[in-house]
Amino acid sequence: MGIKPKILLFLTFVIVPFMVLISGLIYQNSIRRSAHVQVSHAEDIVHNMDKNIESYINELSVLANECNYNYYLQRYLRSVRDREGEGLPKDADSLHQNEIINALLEANLQNRPDTTVISIYGKDRLLMQRSIYTVNEAESDPVASEWYREAVYRYGGICITGPDKMTGADREMALSLMIRNSEDGAFLGVIRINFNLNRLSEIVDNVTVNGEETVGILNSKGELIYEKNSDSRILNHAMLKALRKAEQENKLRSSYRPIELCGEKYYMAAVTQPLTGWTIVDLQSHDSILGAARNSILPMEIVVLIIFSTILILLNILLNHVVDPILVLQKKMELVTLDNTRLEMPVQTNDELGMLIRNFNQMTERIDKLSSQLIEEQRKKRQYELRALQAQINPHFLYNTLDSIIWMAELQDPNVVPMTEALARLMRLSLNKGREFITVEDEMNYVRNYLIIQSMRYQDKFDYQVVTEEAVKKCITVKLIVQPLVENSIYHGIKEKRGKCHLEVRAFRSGRDVLFTVRDDGKGMDAEACGKILNGTGSKEERENSRQDKGKGNGIGVFNVNERIQLEYGDSYGVSYQSEPGKGTLATIRIPYIDKLENTSV
Numbered sequence: 001m002g003i004k005p006k007i008l009l010f011l012t013f014v015i016v017p018f019m020v021l022i023s024g025l026i027y028q029n030s031i032r033r034s035a036h037v038q039v040s041h042a043e044d045i046v047h048n049m050d051k052n053i054e055s056y057i058n059e060l061s062v063l064a065n066e067c068n069y070n071y072y073l074q075r076y077l078r079s080v081r082d083r084e085g086e087g088l089p090k091d092a093d094s095l096h097q098n099e100i101i102n103a104l105l106e107a108n109l110q111n112r113p114d115t116t117v118i119s120i121y122g123k124d125r126l127l128m129q130r131s132i133y134t135v136n137e138a139e140s141d142p143v144a145s146e147w148y149r150e151a152v153y154r155y156g157g158i159c160i161t162g163p164d165k166m167t168g169a170d171r172e173m174a175l176s177l178m179i180r181n182s183e184d185g186a187f188l189g190v191i192r193i194n195f196n197l198n199r200l201s202e203i204v205d206n207v208t209v210n211g212e213e214t215v216g217i218l219n220s221k222g223e224l225i226y227e228k229n230s231d232s233r234i235l236n237h238a239m240l241k242a243l244r245k246a247e248q249e250n251k252l253r254s255s256y257r258p259i260e261l262c263g264e265k266y267y268m269a270a271v272t273q274p275l276t277g278w279t280i281v282d283l284q285s286h287d288s289i290l291g292a293a294r295n296s297i298l299p300m301e302i303v304v305l306i307i308f309s310t311i312l313i314l315l316n317i318l319l320n321h322v323v324d325p326i327l328v329l330q331k332k333m334e335l336v337t338l339d340n341t342r343l344e345m346p347v348q349t350n351d352e353l354g355m356l357i358r359n360f361n362q363m364t365e366r367i368d369k370l371s372s373q374l375i376e377e378q379r380k381k382r383q384y385e386l387r388a389l390q391a392q393i394n395p396h397f398l399y400n401t402l403d404s405i406i407w408m409a410e411l412q413d414p415n416v417v418p419m420t421e422a423l424a425r426l427m428r429l430s431l432n433k434g435r436e437f438i439t440v441e442d443e444m445n446y447v448r449n450y451l452i453i454q455s456m457r458y459q460d461k462f463d464y465q466v467v468t469e470e471a472v473k474k475c476i477t478v479k480l481i482v483q484p485l486v487e488n489s490i491y492h493g494i495k496e497k498r499g500k501c502h503l504e505v506r507a508f509r510s511g512r513d514v515l516f517t518v519r520d521d522g523k524g525m526d527a528e529a530c531g532k533i534l535n536g537t538g539s540k541e542e543r544e545n546s547r548q549d550k551g552k553g554n555g556i557g558v559f560n561v562n563e564r565i566q567l568e569y570g571d572s573y574g575v576s577y578q579s580e581p582g583k584g585t586l587a588t589i590r591i592p593y594i595d596k597l598e599n600t601s602v
């Protein structure tokens with residue numbers, strides 16, 4: 001069977017059912033997403049209304065507290081308390097205080113269009129009142145009123161009652177607050193502020209509702225304070241009763257859940273305010289949510305069907321233009337063998353198929369070069385790894401050190417313990433868990449332990465100093481690059497000179513680089529000897545003599561160090577020597593400044 005029939009068959013038995021499955025998933029996901037949008041919309045409504053209403057009630061509380069802590073009101077109420085049973089005070093001072101307080105109440109009424117009546121009650125009577133109405137009936141026995149007892153019971157907390165029919169057709173609510181003596185906190189009276197529903201209606205009316213969505217506010221008794229609905233009022237008495245029952249069964253402060261009201265299924269988002277005891281609800285019918293979801297995905301379903309149909313038609317046309325050139329290409333590629341990798345094919349088109357043929361021609365052209373380069377790189381890599389392992393530690397040095405430890409132990413020399421500890425630290429730093437990179441601080445510690453051992457082996461032959469600049473301690477470096485230079489300095493410079501010498505090893509920052517310097521005042525050497533050390537060259541006789549002298553290196557370690565640094569960082573970095581016969585030698589290693597924080601993978 002050819003490729004075209006296979007593709008068409010594959011589309012029939014795999015792609016088409018897969019498309020149907022994807023369409024179903026898209027449908028379900030769209031339903032879920034649309035419902036989620038409706039839920040988020042409802043929760044945003046109730047939470048925003050909660051914040052706005054709480055802010056509004058706090059404004060009224062501030063107004064009540066301003067009157068509560070008024071100096072003149074405090075003095076007047078104390079006078080009334082002191083004359084309890086004798087009537088209101090009539091002295092000039094009390095009348096003046098009464099006049100100031102009434103002016104303050106009048107100003108508050110004028111400044112706030114939502115407040116209608118501000119009343120101040122004493123222990124058993126109305127003391128003063130300002131109202132926007134011409135005729136206003138005061139309660140004859142406030143102590144018997146529920147709002148009065150609630151305000152006294154809360155002891156400084158606000159009490160909100162209503163809504164009630166106050167004057168004419170106006171529906172109002174009232175905020176009550178106990179007035180306490182500022183000196184001892186004792187009861188002095190109650191302030192009551194009546195306010196209309198204008199501000200609450202503004203808060204609710206600013207909410208955008210959709211379809212059969214209803215937004216309402218219920219008081220602590222389950223009575224409707226205000227309602228907004230896009231179509232008609234649905235929070236009737238029966239639904240309010242059912243809603244109150246649902247709220248009692250579910251004490252969540254904020255929720256979105258399905259409920260059944262009067263035989264109909266709704267989704268309700270509700271928030272109960274702890275300050276007022278009001279419940280803010282958002283009701284959406286189940287059918288409206290599903291209907292909105294279906295309507296939102298109907299255009300998407302049509303578009304998906306059109307796209308799928310178009311894909312099937314275009315794919316059939318595309319197969320006719322693609323399959324034939326692929327068959328031709330397949331026959332030509334069969335001619336390519338390992339012995340004929342440079343076979344070129346003619347490029348007849350500029351599309352992807354033409355690019356494929358062109359890239360194939362380039363691939364056969366480059367394959368020979370890449371294979372030879374790969375072989376060469378693998379060879380260099382093996383050499384590099386071998387040299388890295390060889391440079392980790394000098395076996396002759398290890399043997400000599402162990403001999404020294406045995407000798408010192410037999411003589412009970414107290415330095416045997418420090419030498420053994422130094423050798424252990426040296427070996428641990430040398431291994432470094434198999435990693436090729438260490439910090440500059442660890443590299444210098446390796447050198448320091450090496451010098452401890454050498455200074456014990458060659459007592460009174462040299463003293464040393466190891467200095468590491470703080471700025472480079474945490475930098476990253478190829479490991480074991482300084483020790484071969486120190487070893488070379490001891491064996492070629494210090495050991496061959498009479499008298500005691502000095503050796504200094506430093507690590508510091510220079511611009512964007514890190515420098516390691518090994519300076520000695522030993523024998524020194526000429527330029528030719530420096531070149532041999534860096535290049536790892538020398539006569540056969542010199543190499544043989546170096547092998548026979550087990551304590552003396554032949555410079556191959558310095559050559560390996562230089563090569564490792566240049567392979568890792570480039571030709572601009574590496575080892576350099578400055579030396580004069582009889583004046584000593586300065587060896588310098590230059591590597592780039594690489595902070596450990598920038599190379600956490602090392």
